[in-house]
Amino acid sequence: MAFIRELTLFAATLATLVLVTAAPARADDLQQRDGEFAKRMFADNAAKPKSYACFVRRYDAAHLAQHPLQKVSVMKLLITAERDPDDKVLDYSFRLGVNFRDRAGDFDSSGECGHAAAIRALHPDTDLPVTTGIDFNCSVDCDGGGIAVTLANNDASMIVKLDRITIWKGNSPDENAKQGLQGGADDKVFRLDRTGLNECTPLVADRKELAAMRHK
Secondary structure, three states: OHHHHHHHHHHHHHHHHHHHHHHHHHHHHHHHHHHHHHHHHOOOOOOOOEEEEEEEEEOOHHHHHHOOOOOEEEEEEEEEEEEOOOOOOEEEEEEEEEEEOOOOOOEEEEEEEEOOEEEEEEOOOOOOEEEEEEEEEEEOOOOOEEEEEEEEOOOOEEEEEEEEEEEEEOOOOOHHHEEEEEOOOOOOEEEEEEEOHHHOHHHOOOHHHHHHHHOO
16 A cells, blocks of 8 residues: 555656646747747737737729628728737737728727637648648627638738627727627628738827837
């Protein structure tokens, strides 16, 4: 019995040592993958303390004629990332700008996306798992819906999917300016193209942040 107790104690101690020594490796691996995601998201321009990426799509008359149910005529997406001092990986957030074909004015929304997550799939030739994209689920506070975004087209484009999101007119948080954008028949999936940060500066109101963006 004494031998069994000693063996059990030894096994528990060994398991504890394995967990302690394995934890840093997992953290290092997480940071490495997070860095790889950031390089793809920000086209190797990840910077401190914040990084920015801008994606835009303006739908021309021909496209809107082919999609008569599409309400959105312009969509802009600004992805921002910064590292929390207490966190090991980047925290992402978003700002979304929208114009409509049948409503005047600029509308916008914003929220948090959390951490990046790799989309894994099997390679068609080798059947080995490969990373095919970066996926975020971004949400607006107070049950304001949100968007799901995925890098595509060799990271030159962003696929935006939405079911419902709260938007405000004219950068105003006032309740009277709050409206909702529902993902209708032609407003569920959008492909936005990577472009310069100057295209997304209208989404930013803070002067210091605007200055930081213009120096990227």
